[in-house]
Amino acid sequence: MSVSVQNLGKRFRGGRRDRPPTLKERLLTWGHSRRSPGDFWALRHVSFEVADGEMLGIIGQNGAGKSTLLQLIGGVGRADEGRVRTQGKVGALLDLGAGFSPDLTGRENLFVMGIAAGLTRRQVAARVDRILAFAEIEQAIDNPVRTYSSGMQMRLGFAIAVHTDPQVLLVDEFLSVGDLAFQSKCLERIRALKSDGCAILLVSHSPEQIAGLCDRAIWLRQGEVVSEGPPEMVTQRYREEMRQETKRRTPQRAPERSASGAMLEMEHNRFGSLEAEILEVRLHPCGSLEPGEALRIEIGFRVDRPLPSPRFNVSISRAADGFICLDLSTGHASEQALIDNGTAVLSLQRLDLASGAYFVNVGIFRTDWRYAYDYHWHVYPLQITGGSAGEGVLAPPFAWQLEQGAPPR
Numbered sequence: 532m533s534v535s536v537q538n539l540g541k542r543f544r545g546g547r548r549d550r551p552p553t554l555k556e557r558l559l560t561w562g563h564s565r566r567s568p569g570d571f572w573a574l575r576h577v578s579f580e581v582a583d584g585e586m587l588g589i590i591g592q593n594g595a596g597k598s599t600l601l602q603l604i605g606g607v608g609r610a611d612e613g614r615v616r617t618q619g620k621v622g623a624l625l626d627l628g629a630g631f632s633p634d635l636t637g638r639e640n641l642f643v644m645g646i647a648a649g650l651t652r653r654q655v656a657a658r659v660d661r662i663l664a665f666a667e668i669e670q671a672i673d674n675p676v677r678t679y680s681s682g683m684q685m686r687l688g689f690a691i692a693v694h695t696d697p698q699v700l701l702v703d704e705f706l707s708v709g710d711l712a713f714q715s716k717c718l719e720r721i722r723a724l725k726s727d728g729c730a731i732l733l734v735s736h737s738p739e740q741i742a743g744l745c746d747r748a749i750w751l752r753q754g755e756v757v758s759e760g761p762p763e764m765v766t767q768r769y770r771e772e773m774r775q776e777t778k779r780r781t782p783q784r785a786p787e788r789s790a791s792g793a794m795l796e797m798e799h800n801r802f803g804s805l806e807a808e809i810l811e812v813r814l815h816p817c818g819s820l821e822p823g824e825a826l827r828i829e830i831g832f833r834v835d836r837p838l839p840s841p842r843f844n845v846s847i848s849r850a851a852d853g854f855i856c857l858d859l860s861t862g863h864a865s866e867q868a869l870i871d872n873g874t875a876v877l878s879l880q881r882l883d884l885a886s887g888a889y890f891v892n893v894g895i896f897r898t899d900w901r902y903a904y905d906y907h908w909h910v911y912p913l914q915i916t917g918g919s920a921g922e923g924v925l926a927p928p929f930a931w932q933l934e935q936g937a938p939p940r
């Protein structure tokens with residue numbers, strides 16, 4: 532067993548943190564204090580184990596205790612109750628840039644962190660080129676880290692952590708940062724470490740990421756484990772709670788016609804607190820295309836007050852049964868708050884859906900997916916015409932080939 536957490540508890544003094552609140556926290560507590568003074572448990576009665584080569588997903592809303600849990604496992608801070616045992620070297624990707632000394636150069640930091648991770652100076656020197664190539668920051672490596680963008684710091688931090696032979700890897704929301712190409716490189720590396728027996732704990736707000744990557748998951752709510760088990764089951768429960776919370780916050784409002792001409796009716800095809808509102812949704816080309824054509828979806832929105840880095844979500848569902856054929860969301864990499872009205876655009880370079888009737892569903896969600904600000908379900912029709920008939924929802928370009936008389940390849 533690489534990680535064993537038994538009855539873990541961590542208490543903080545209420546309303547006070549030993550660091551200033553982040554922009555996200557300030558926005559989340561807009562106009563009201565989140566907590567009355569006094570001690571509170573950020574984690575309580577948390578127990579689980581992670582085996583060699585296993586990947587455990589940890590999901591939960593903002594403030595659920597996910598980062599505190601990873602920090603305790605990584606040896607940062609002391610538990611007030613229970614214990615953590617880890618076997619082998621722990622590589623941690625916790626707070627962005629944490630661990631770097633801003634006035635040292637990237638190269639100097641690399642040595643400091645490599646040695647702190649248990650490598651000898653010689654071992655670090657032998658890996659420098661690989662680490663730099665992975666991080667793609669060769670040119671800036673002799674500049675002080677304070678001159679690095681957050682993306683560069685993230686790439687360097689990730690590259691160091693995964694090249695120091697960790698037996699336990701702690702990843703906090705890392706995969707939502709950086710561009711897609713870098714993310715897939717990180718994922719590939721994580722998979723390779725996992726197959727070499729590294730135990731991985733991945734914190735994410737994204738149910739899809741947890742369900743897609745992890746072997747097992749736990750859901751934390753207010754510091755306690757609400758659910759543990761197969762990732763599909765845990766994330767489904769998490770989503771169900773999100774739906775309930777969204778319903779609870781959905782206000783009464785008379786049906787209205789949107790700027791795109793669609794009828795919107797609360798609790799029928801529209802859900803959400805309406806702290807952000809979707810004003811209009813435009814599809815280009817408008818609502819009818821052939822398999823393989825490009826589709827551009829424009830979501831015009833309005834906000835009444837600043838909202839911390841919400842997620843935009845677009846899904847395409849089959850009209851007949853609501854089957855979800857595609858589901859795409861923005862990450863929260865930018866930490867960009869919504870402060871004004873605007874338009875979010877999703878461009879799909881090609882959509883290889885089989886012919887039939889579909890809907891484009893759009894939503895704006897709170898950054899931790901706790902509930903929807905505004906969600907339009909089965910409002911915007913999409914017709915796919917032409918293409919080959921057959922079962923299934925996909926219609927990619929294809930060709931059959933039949934070879935005979937040749938040895939099997």
Ligand SMILES: Nc1ncnc2c1ncn2[C@@H]1O[C@H](COP(=O)(O)OP(=O)(O)OP(=O)(O)O)[C@@H](O)[C@H]1O
Pocket residue numbers: 543544547548549550573591592593594595596597598599600899
């Ligand atoms: N050093 C600290 N001092 C006081 N309170 C803290 C400290 N660190 C965390 N907390 C509080 O403990 C609770 C758990 O925080 P934690 O950062 O672990 O949550 P999280 O699930 O990682 O949230 P997020 O998804 O927003 O990162 C929160 O209420 C947070 O405000």
